[in-house]
Amino acid sequence: MEALKQLGQYALLLYQALRSVTEFSTYRENLFNEFVKIGYQSIPIIMLVGVFTGAVLTLQTAYQLDTDLYPAYIVGSIVSQSVIIELAAVISGLVLAGKVGARISTELGTMRVSEQIDALESMGFNSVAFLVLPRIFAGILMFPVLYIIASTLGIIGGVVAGAADGILPAAEFMKGGRSFFFPEDVVFGILKSFVFGFVITSISCFKGYFAFGGAEGVGNATTQATVLSCIYILLADFVLAAILL
Amino acid sequence: MIEIKNLTKSFGKNLIWEDVSFKIEDGETLAVIGKSGCGKSVLLKHLNALLYPDSGEVIIDGHCVFDLNYSELRLMRQRFGILFQGGALFDSINTFENIAFPLRYFTKDTEDEIKKKVNEALEMVNLEEAGSKATSELSGGMRKRVGLARAIILKPDYLLYDEPTSGLDPQTSEEINELIVSMADSFDLTSIVITHDMHSVLSIAEKVAFLDSQKLSWFGSIDEMKKSEHPPLVDFTTASEYKIKA
Numbered sequence: 157m158e159a160l161k162q163l164g165q166y167a168l169l170l171y172q173a174l175r176s177v178t179e180f181s182t183y184r185e186n187l188f189n190e191f192v193k194i195g196y197q198s199i200p201i202i203m204l205v206g207v208f209t210g211a212v213l214t215l216q217t218a219y220q221l222d223t224d225l226y227p228a229y230i231v232g233s234i235v236s237q238s239v240i241i242e243l244a245a246v247i248s249g250l251v252l253a254g255k256v257g258a259r260i261s262t263e264l265g266t267m268r269v270s271e272q273i274d275a276l277e278s279m280g281f282n283s284v285a286f287l288v289l290p291r292i293f294a295g296i297l298m299f300p301v302l303y304i305i306a307s308t309l310g311i312i313g314g315v316v317a318g319a320a321d322g323i324l325p326a327a328e329f330m331k332g333g334r335s336f337f338f339p340e341d342v343v344f345g346i347l348k349s350f351v352f353g354f355v356i357t358s359i360s361c362f363k364g365y366f367a368f369g370g371a372e373g374v375g376n377a378t379t380q381a382t383v384l385s386c387i388y389i390l391l392a393d394f395v396l397a398a399i400l401l
Numbered sequence: 402m403i404e405i406k407n408l409t410k411s412f413g414k415n416l417i418w419e420d421v422s423f424k425i426e427d428g429e430t431l432a433v434i435g436k437s438g439c440g441k442s443v444l445l446k447h448l449n450a451l452l453y454p455d456s457g458e459v460i461i462d463g464h465c466v467f468d469l470n471y472s473e474l475r476l477m478r479q480r481f482g483i484l485f486q487g488g489a490l491f492d493s494i495n496t497f498e499n500i501a502f503p504l505r506y507f508t509k510d511t512e513d514e515i516k517k518k519v520n521e522a523l524e525m526v527n528l529e530e531a532g533s534k535a536t537s538e539l540s541g542g543m544r545k546r547v548g549l550a551r552a553i554i555l556k557p558d559y560l561l562y563d564e565p566t567s568g569l570d571p572q573t574s575e576e577i578n579e580l581i582v583s584m585a586d587s588f589d590l591t592s593i594v595i596t597h598d599m600h601s602v603l604s605i606a607e608k609v610a611f612l613d614s615q616k617l618s619w620f621g622s623i624d625e626m627k628k629s630e631h632p633p634l635v636d637f638t639t640a641s642e643y644k645i646k647a
Contacts (some may be wrong), residue, residue: 182506270487270489270492271485271486271487271489272489272490272491272492274446274451274483274485274489275483275485275489275490275491277451277478278449278451278478278481278483279478279479279502279503279506279507279555280475280476280477280478280479280507281475281506282471282475
């Protein structure tokens with residue numbers, strides 16, 4: 157029953173956000189702030205995630221395929237495709253659920269329990285347009301950009317790790333990558349990151365916006381936002397793979 | 402005029418109060434008193450539909466606020482100013498910007514006009530020098546005064562105060578009480594003050610609503626309150642160090 161109530165509240169919040177899309181002047185400034193916070197300020201951690209994902213995957217794949225049955229460049233194919241189709245989007249999503257999701261739910265939760273959201277509403281402000289909409293928009297628009305950075309850095313990390321470890325020359329890696337490169341895989345990855353951006357920001361906004369119970373309540377909201385975001389990323393990943401691959 | 406008719410509110414199975422009815426005439430200052438947890442702040446949040454009741458009406462100028470659509474409600478809310486218990490200042494911006502916030506979004510004032518209005522508001526609450534301070538640098542009393550400056554910046558018709566003197570020393574409480582009276586006089590405001598500070602009630606209010614035992618237990622003027630022998634009200638008022646009967 158409680159889950160149904162929460163689902164209803166979540167749907168209503170999204171409906172209200174959707175209805176507020178035309179109030180651009182209300183959320184314009186916050187939208188640009190969120191582009192910076194969600195997008196620009198996440199680039200360092202995403203670069204790190206991308207590079208190490210590609211590098212470790214290359215070393216492990218090379219270790220597992222250490223046989224004469226396969227040509228060496230196949231390692232480049234596996235790593236590139238895995239990064240583009242799955243790992244860049246999912247691992248970035250899980251990391252950003254912690255970084256972006258926790259920040260959003262804590263910010264909104266604190267504003268809720270300190271009556272700042274009530275203050276906005278009592279001035280005649282549309283608090284959903286002001287606080288929720290720009291965060292969801294920025295998430296949807298910035299996550300694909302972060303995905304592209306993570307994918308690119310993942311492949312570069314793989315190339316460098318393969319070459320540095322003497323497993324696979326860079327040219328061989330790239331040959332493998334090009335042999336099994338399909339543009340639709342990139343489209344699939346972008347679509348995933350778009351969905352993950354929506355999942356993380358909307359769940360975190362929902363949990364923060366309806367937080368209650370002081371500092372402990374904000375802590376609970378943040379924990380729930382992060383855990384639920386991770387769960388729904390994994391679920392969405394499976395559903396998208398089942399439908400689109 | 403604000404008319405509250407048969408208002409009933411519960412959270413889940415927990416009844417807060419039921420069948421609350423009273424009127425506040427234009428220009429009056431009403432104090433809503435009662436024990437902690439009796440639902441005074443909840444009542445306040447019904448006046449501009451920040452909360453919705455289980456049943457009943459809040460009628461302002463002939464319209465029930467709960468029947469308004471969201472656009473109408475937002476316009477109606479702009480007629481209210483609220484001083485929240487902790488000030489509810491936006492902590493991402495400084496004091497000046499907190500007060501300027503409603504002007505930037507709801508008026509076409511130029512930067513010079515905004516600056517002039519904010520400085521006037523700061524002067525009114527005796528915080529001329531605090532404009533550049535971060536909200537985290539403000540004391541409890543200063544936060545309330547900044548909250549008050551923000552609440553009056555759009556010149557509302559109604560000013561709602563949620564525990565304006567709670568957590569403040571007697572001297573600062575007295576300053577806030579003086580501000581409440583001066584705001585009501587300067588802007589011809591209708592004020593509703595949630596409090597359990599009887600000294601504050603006696604300083605600022607013309608009428609009193611007493612919430613007790615999940616209902617409006619007593620309603621009347623200050624003079625009537627002083628003479629009242631309604632036992633729960635007498636118990637409540639005489640529990641204060643300012644034994645008003647004495």
